[in-house]
Amino acid sequence: MKLLPSIKLALKNIRSSKLRAVLTMLGIIIGVSSVIALVSIGQSSTQSVAQQINSLGTNLLSVNVMDTSEGQLKESDVDSFKKLYGVKDAAPAVNGRITAVNGKTSTQVSLIGTTESYQNIRDTKVANGRFLADIDNEYREKIAVLGSDTATTLFGADNPVGKEVQLNGNSYKVVGVLESKGSSIGQSGDSVIIVPLSTAQRVLGTTDIQSVYVQAQNANVLTFVQNELERSLMPLFHNNTDSYSVTNQQDVLDTMSSVSKTMTMLLGGIASISLLVGGIGIMNIMFVSVSERTKEIGIRKAIGAKRKDILMQFLIESIVLSGLGGIIGVGVGFIAIKIYAVITNTSVTFSPPFTFIAFGFSLVVGVVFGVFPANKASKLHPIQALRFE
Incomplete structure (x- = not known):
């Protein structure tokens, strides 16, 4: 039996029972579309996490103090970090929550006290005005650089540069507005106010440095550099390594990417179960088709059809069913991705490799689950088949 006539005959048989064919393909459609949609969304999430971590800065190491009872970091310690081999620059930081007020508008925002080095280390860009200068920290100037969301909340569409803003009841001159950075690992980089380190320490009532961002040369x-920082921190905290942490940006990226990839594969595996369920549905309906067309099989064998011809006829019909379900599933998966992107306002990348894998798997399902009913049909005795009622 030639391939093209067999495919035409399979399509004819499918058209004769459209509703049954659609119900049979439903499992394949759901399986293929689920695999494509979930894997594409998972891969896009992985890329988004990588972009968020990279947006924190390049070649970045973060030193965080968890227990100040064992030791404290001072600006002199940060200066010593800058002298370590492989270190390009370092920026200290203190953090807290404050109330910012402009006229009758007030908002709770994150306050960051830091130095001029912070801008390059954290890849922070200024949209209007300027960033902090070292002289601002030296003279404890009452100036502030606003995040984009903070500027919009307090000043609306007006340019806040040169105007005053109240921070915990004290007036600060706005010297700059940052470009939007979006959210990074669940935290907004736009709802902030950045002031000189010495000024922030006075506002927050502390002289301790909570974090240090260290930029390696490459x-x-x-x-x-991470090892050198840990070696320098140990005597400052009496060898209590639980009091501080040194985080490598690449380690964070690798960990987050690994988790995202694992979740993507897990979701893809769960969705693939639908393909197996669809395969069982195809097998069941093909057994029914063999029973319904027993006399047809008997007639074909009586006029000279060989066993392999009958086998190929039903096997091709099973593959055509699963193939059509796979094609429809690809379309449904693509539509699902677009709908998800619109609803969540995120960018989702269509994954061609997994699309081909999902479609190919649907064809394999058609072959595997179509073999049993096709084999049963091919083994029917022509005389018994003709007598079948």
Whole structure:
């Protein structure tokens, strides 16, 4: 039996029972579309996490103090970090929550006290005005750089540069507005106010430095710099390594990417179960089709059809069913991705490799689950088939 006539005959049989064919393909359609949609969304989430971590800065190491009872970091310690081999720059930071007021508008925002180095280390860009300068920290100037969301909340569409803003009841001159950075690992980078380190310490009532952002000269020396920082911190905190942490940006990226990929594969695996369920549905309906067309099989064998012809006829019909379900599933999956992107206002990348894998798997399902009913049909005795009622 030739391939093209067999495909035409299979399509004819499918058209004769459209509703049954659609119900049979439903499992394949759901399986293929689910695999495509979930894997594409998962891969896009992985890329988004990587972008968020990279937006924190390049070749970045973060030193965080968890227990100040064992030791404290001072500006002099940060200056010593800058002298370590492989270190390009370092920026201290203190953090807190404050109330910012402009006229009758007030909002709770994150206050960051830091130095001029913070801008380059954290890849922070200024949309209007300027960033902090070291002289601002030296003279404890009452100036502020607003995040984009903070500027919009307090000043609306007006340009806040040169105007005053109240921080915990004290007036500060706005010297700059940052470009929007979006959210990074669940935290908004736009709902902030940045002031000089010495000024923030006075506002928050502390002289301790909570965090230090260290920029390595290149990615090749990140691990070396991390070890040097840990070696420098140990005597400052009486060898209590639980009091502080040194985080390598690349380690965070690798961990988050690994988790995202694992979740993507898990979701893809769960969705693939629908393909197996669809395969069982195809097998059941093909057994029914063999029973309904027993006399047809008997007639075909009586006029000279061989066993392999009958086998191929039903096997091709099973593959056509699963193939059509796979094609429809690809379309449904693509539509699902677009709908998800519109609803969540995110960018979702269509994954061609997994699309081909899902479609190919649907064809394999058609072959595997179509073999049993096709084999049964091919083994029917022509005389018994003709007598079948």
